[in-house]
Amino acid sequence: MIAYILRSLAQGALVLLAVAFIAFSMFRFVGDPVANMVGQEATLQDRQELRERLGLERPFPVQFAIFVGNAVQGDFGVSYRQARPVSALMVERLPATLELAILSALFATVIGVGFGVYAAIRRDGFLANVVMTVSLVGVSLPTFLIGIGLIYVFAVELRWLPSFGRGETVRIGWWTTGLLTESGLKSLVLPVLTLGFFQLTLIMRLVRSEMLEVMRADFIRFARARGIPERTIEFRHALRNTLIPVVTIAGLQLGSIIAFAIVTETVFQWPGLGSLFVQAVQFADVPVMAAYLVFVAFVFVVVNLLVDLTYVLLDPRLRGGKALAK
Amino acid sequence: MSDPVLSVRDLRVEFHTRRGVLKAIDGVSFDIGKGEVLGVVGESGAGKSVTGSAVIGLIDPPGRIAGGEILLSGQRVDNLPPEEMRKVRGKRIGMIFQDPLTSLNPLYKISEQLIETITTHTDLSPTQARRRAVDLLAEVGIPAPEKRIDSYPHEFSGGMRQRVVIALALCAEPELIIADEPTTALDVSVQAQIITLLKRLGREHGTAIMLVTHDMGVIAETADRVAVMYAGRIAEIGPVHDVVQNPLHPYAEGLMGAIPTLAGEDARLVQIPGSMPRLNRIPPGCAFNPRCGYRFGRCTVDRPDPLPWRGHRVACHLYDAASGPHFLGEGKTLAAAKKPEEAA
Incomplete structure (x- = not known):
């Protein structure tokens, strides 16, 4: 078990190192950092001095080692455009993105699993067919279209909910939250629906097909032959077996919800990491882009680790050493 | 004369498919008495397993019982409402499937699966049910049952898992056990152990056993009577030694x-x-x-x-x-x- 965790951690560290390398390479290939930092009237000598001060004259591996060393301590340098430490910018934006992403993931998972189970049990029911048809729309419509559609209906026509921003936020330590004010909560509704809708339909369709598969298994038939009530078979025997593959996909989806909230954040002008990244791209703000890249990789690695641990929790075959070799 | 434990009268099972109605079972009748083992043999597709499924009320759609009667100790069970039939399954009829590797839910300890079955069919408290589960495991020959009861299915060998499956079928002391190819997936040496176990349990508890298999050796070894099925009908039914000899x-x-056979000069x-005709031909x-x-x-x-x-x-x-x-x-x-x- 401990070896299993350690190996997952080591793999994660390797992935992060590889991503850090790609992020670091951007500095060399996306424009000259010195040209970005000094004004046009700077002399060649000024430039050379800055170059030495920033350590750009040192060999590439040494520079990379320093970059990784700083990154581990949360130091990604200074934003070219805003002239503030990148880490401070990211910490400022993090709560907005995390609140949006976690609420979306909760919404998608709870409703998705619920509807999926329902659609599997009532395979030929009218409501189940309606749900499946609507889910097809969710899978095929692009996120920004759903967002714009929701804005049109609920913000423009009905005027029930705001169309952009976070509303009022409350500061708790370094964390800002929109969960404690009415306008904050109202502002969350549309972005959460938009970001979660695709994941919801995906999870729902996955749960349904996995559940139908499991319901055909021998042990379900045997449970019926033992006279176990059908509800117990569905929720005790079938659902837990269904969740193992679902956790993988849902986990990866949680990663992409946090990492790629970019479209939703842009549509709703949400002051999160996604919109920070979009601005950084527009201004070739390489330190911010690099930090965002490493952050995304970090989120995926952590989520994957959690998924692996959830497997062990769900599936006793993975506990104890020998089964892990498979 | 007392009623036989199981009495099947002119049973018909049909599968409604797009290509028309297939008669999987076409007028099958037989009885099984208390403590008796009836072997059911035939080629694949002869209707052996479907007969077993029909008796326990678990025919997969689009199949359905189209006619006839199934009586369990004199009471009709083929027309019971689903919830009543569920209470018969596991309590009055136990079933053992072919593959012990897939018959048990991999995510629950065998104690959980045994206690679940016992408390479904009896008024025992969970503690009493656990004690009964340990006794059952001992009875089917699991060594150190107090320790092994909290293991997961994957921690048992195939033969041991089939013993657990049998213990699960015995939870509520059923009158009838349907064993559908119970030894097919097992090693030959383990097969003999399972057969011996089934025979002993049938004798000790007076349980009627319907043993479905295509293995004539198993039938000759175990059954009192044998029914030979062909294309959904019984071709011949009689005492096992007569039918074999x-x-x-x-x-x-x-x-x-x-x-x-090992003996005999004519080794061919x-x-x-x-081959057996398909059901639509x-x-x-x-x-x-x-x-x-x-x-x-x-x-x-x-x-x-x-x-x-x-x-x-x-x-x-x-x-x-x-x-x-x-x-x-x-x-x-x-x-x-x-x-x-x-x-x-």
Whole structure:
């Protein structure tokens, strides 16, 4: 078990190192950092001095080692455009993105699993067919279209909910939250629906097909032959077996919800990491882009680790050493 | 005379498919008495397993019981509402499936699965149920049951898992156990242990056992009586030693000829030519007639019904006095019915 965790951690560290390398390479290939930092009237000598001060004259591996060393301590340098430490910018934006992403993931998972189970049990029911048809729309419509559609209906026509921003936020330590004010909560509704809708339909369709598969298994038939009530078979025997593959996909989806909230954040002008990244791209703000890249990789690695641990929790075959070799 | 534990009367099972109605079981009747083991043999697709599923009320759609009666200790069970039938399953009828590796839910300890079954069918408290579960495991021959009960299915070998499956089928002391190919997936040495166990349990508890298999060796070893099925009907049913040694039905004769034996100089196994017809291509008359060496005119027209014959019941025109010159009277065996040119 401990070896299993350690190996997952080591793999994660390797992935992060590889991503850090790609992020670091951007500095060399996306424009000259010195040209970005000094004004046009700077002399060649000024430039050379800055170059030495920033350590750009040192060999590439040494520079990379320093970059990784700083990154581990949360130091990604200074934003070219805003002239503030990148880490401070990211910490400022993090709560907005995390609140949006976690609420979306909760919404998608709870409703998705619920509807999926329902659609599997009532395979030929009218409501189940309606749900499946609507889910097809969710899978095929692009996120920004759903967002714009929701804005049109609920913000423009009905005027029930705001169309952009976070509303009022409350500061708790370094964390800002929109969960404690009415306008904050109202502002969350549309972005959460938009970001979660695709994941919801995906999870729902996955749960349904996995559940139908499991319901055909021998042990379900045997449970019926033992006279176990059908509800117990569905929720005790079938659902837990269904969740193992679902956790993988849902986990990866949680990663992409946090990492790629970019479209939703842009549509709703949400002051999160996604919109920070979009601005950084527009201004070739390489330190911010690099930090965002490493952050995304970090989120995926952590989520994957959690998924692996959830497997062990769900599936006793993975506990104890020998089964892990498979 | 007391009622037999299981009495199946003229059972018909149909599968409604897009290509029409398939008759998987077409007029099957048999009884199983207290403590008796009835072996059901036949080729794949003969309807052995479907018969078992019909008795326990678990025919997969689009299949359904189209006619006949199933009586359990004199009470009809084929027309019970689903919830009533659920209470019969596991409590009055236990079932054992072919593959012990997939019959148990991999995510729950066997203690959880046993206690779940016991508390579903009895009023025992979880603590009492656990004690009963330990006793059951001891009875089916699991060593150190107090320790092993909290293991997961994957921590047992195939044979041990089949013992757990049997313990699960025994949870509520059922009157009838349907064992559907219980040894097919196991090693030969383990097969013998499981068979011995089933026989012992049947004897000790007076449980009736319906043993479905295509393995004649297992039948000869275990069963009191045997039913030979072909294309959804019973060809011959009778005491096991009679049927094995002096089969009456030409198909039964063919099946017995295909059992390998160590003794005997003629090491060549006898094959039955051809294969069993698919359910949508059953020929008119006797379903076996295209493969039968004893066929005569009536066989391709008339469907034979099982008629009593010297303690058996056999569905073959050779044993029907109405067949005229082809009728095998008292004392004549199948050999006498061989066509002259073949007998010579």
